[in-house]
Amino acid sequence: MRKSGVGLLLTLTLLVAIAIVVQDVRFEDWSAGERTSLLIRDRDLGALSVRLADLRAAQTAYLVQGQNPQFWTRRVTELGDQIASELARLRSGALESGSALDNATTAFTDLMSADKRARASAVSDQLLVASDVVFADSLDMAQRFQTELDNARTADAEAADATIARLSQMRLATTAAGLAIMFCLSTVAVVLSRRPKPTVSPAATMAQMLRDLPPPVKVSTTQPAAPAPALPVVVAPAAPPAGPKPAPAVLPATSTLPEAAELCVDLARVIDGRDIPALLKRAAELLDASGLIVWVTDQGGSILQPMLTHGYPDRVVRRLGTLEAGADNVTSLAFRSVRPQSMNAAGDDQTGAIAVPLVTASGCTGVLAAEVKQGRPTADTLALARILAAQLATIIAPGEATVGHAAEA
Numbered sequence: 001m002r003k004s005g006v007g008l009l010l011t012l013t014l015l016v017a018i019a020i021v022v023q024d025v026r027f028e029d030w031s032a033g034e035r036t037s038l039l040i041r042d043r044d045l046g047a048l049s050v051r052l053a054d055l056r057a058a059q060t061a062y063l064v065q066g067q068n069p070q071f072w073t074r075r076v077t078e079l080g081d082q083i084a085s086e087l088a089r090l091r092s093g094a095l096e097s098g099s100a101l102d103n104a105t106t107a108f109t110d111l112m113s114a115d116k117r118a119r120a121s122a123v124s125d126q127l128l129v130a131s132d133v134v135f136a137d138s139l140d141m142a143q144r145f146q147t148e149l150d151n152a153r154t155a156d157a158e159a160a161d162a163t164i165a166r167l168s169q170m171r172l173a174t175t176a177a178g179l180a181i182m183f184c185l186s187t188v189a190v191v192l193s194r195r196p197k198p199t200v201s202p203a204a205t206m207a208q209m210l211r212d213l214p215p216p217v218k219v220s221t222t223q224p225a226a227p228a229p230a231l232p233v234v235v236a237p238a239a240p241p242a243g244p245k246p247a248p249a250v251l252p253a254t255s256t257l258p259e260a261a262e263l264c265v266d267l268a269r270v271i272d273g274r275d276i277p278a279l280l281k282r283a284a285e286l287l288d289a290s291g292l293i294v295w296v297t298d299q300g301g302s303i304l305q306p307m308l309t310h311g312y313p314d315r316v317v318r319r320l321g322t323l324e325a326g327a328d329n330v331t332s333l334a335f336r337s338v339r340p341q342s343m344n345a346a347g348d349d350q351t352g353a354i355a356v357p358l359v360t361a362s363g364c365t366g367v368l369a370a371e372v373k374q375g376r377p378t379a380d381t382l383a384l385a386r387i388l389a390a391q392l393a394t395i396i397a398p399g400e401a402t403v404g405h406a407a408e409a
Contacts, residue, residue: 009189013182020178027171031164038160041090041097045153048086049146055079056142059115059134062122073119080112090152096159097152104148111141259286260384264391280310283388287381289370290351294358295323295331296366297398302326304335304367307396311371330355331369338364340382345375352377356385358393365398 058079061072087108091101114137121130263282270276284292291311295304304323323332330341334355343353354377358366368389372381 006189006192009185009192013185013189016178016182016185020175020182023174023178024171027167027174031167034160034163034167038156041156042153044086044090045149045156048083048149051079051083051086052142052145052149055083056138059118059138062118063127063131063134069119069122076115076119080108080115083108097155100148100152100155104145104152107141107144107148111138111145114138114141256286256384260387264387267388267391267395270395276308277310280308284310284370286388287354287370287372287385288374289372291371293320293369294366294392294396295335295369296358296396297325297335297364299398301363301398304331307366331367334367334369335364340386342377342382344377348375350375354382354385356382356389358389358396360393365393366396368392 055076058072058075062069084105087101087105091098091105114133118130118133118138121127121133259282263279263286266275266279266282270279280292280294284290289311292309293306293312294308296307297304302325304325306317306320306322309317309320323329325332325335330343330353334341334357338357338359340357341355345352351371352374353369353371355367355369357364358368368385370385374381
């Protein structure tokens with residue numbers, strides 16, 4: 001569940017990053033469109049100024065003798081129609097510069113009215129009157145027209161700058177918000193990925209650990225082993241007081257003694273590690289155990305490491321790790337006390353556990369731990385386990401390298 005949650009957060013982070021890039025491109029397109037629109041309107045207004053200059057030049061031709069008045073009047077009419085049409089088009093799409101274009105239209109209408117008077121005076125050979133209209137009245141109206149065109153260009157530029165600035169602010173705010181979301185999502189993903197895995201409860205047996213495992217997956221052999229689950233301490237009965245020798249413990253059932261004896265003989269004959277898996281399987285059958293682990297101490301006697309195992313998947317073996325000799329579990333207690341230890345099952349449908357020390361003349365070299373199918377391990381089972389442990393102690397030495405899963409030994 002945690003891995004899927006981390007994956008979901010990383011996917012959301014990626015989607016937010018893509019959304020930031022897409023939105024950034026859209027803002028850039030909008031800004032570029034605004035600049036292009038400003039350039040087009042500025043070009044159109046500049047074209048009006050050029051046509052106005054052509055119209056003024058054509059008007060002055062009225063006053064020149066030897067020129068064809070009809071040609072220049074047609075020329076002025078054509079230029080006037082073009083300017084009027086272009087003004088109407090610009091006014092239809094203008095917002096901020098609309099007022100300036102309205103004033104320009106009024107000035108142009110007055111200019112064309114003065115042009116009619118100049119034409120009439122020129123036709124009637126009143127050149128002085130026509131000159132006064134062209135170089136005085138028409139000039140003033142043309143200057144008003146040009147001033148309003150300049151005002152329109154200024155208004156368009158200011159509006160475009162304001163729009164681009166607003167888009168830049170929105171772009172910055174959107175990018176900052178997206179980055180903040182990405183930071184939050186990535187932080188949560190990192191926290192979830194670094195959260196320590198839940199450890200097995202001290203009250204759980206090895207069988208409970210097996211039930212809590214996820215579905216089988218392939219695990220890299222280089223993956224570090226996790227700490228072994230701590231098992232609760234069950235203190236063995238105190239040693240009997242000095243006095244008459246206590247009665248011997250009840251021996252295992254007679255039917256298992258020949259099998260145990262044969263197994264001990266075979267263990268004594270072991271010269272190749274490849275023989276061990278089959279022998280451990282026979283030992284598990286004798287003890288009616290679902291799993292066996294032979295723990296071996298290091299040279300310093302402070303660490304127990306699993307040397308041989310039977311009945312557990314590889315992933316479980318990798319999770320066992322090592323045990324501290326002073327830890328609070330039945331295996332470590334059996335090693336410290338050099339006495340067999342047992343642990344009853346937590347429920348009727350669960351298994352019990354036993355731990356028997358491997359005792360030699362030089363001391364305790366390890367522990368034989370077994371997960372027995374009996375909910376309450378019996379004295380017969382402990383006695384049989386002690387027999388097997390005594391034989392195993394003769395072929396196990398402290399500080400030997402970990403062999404691992406018995407099936408691979």
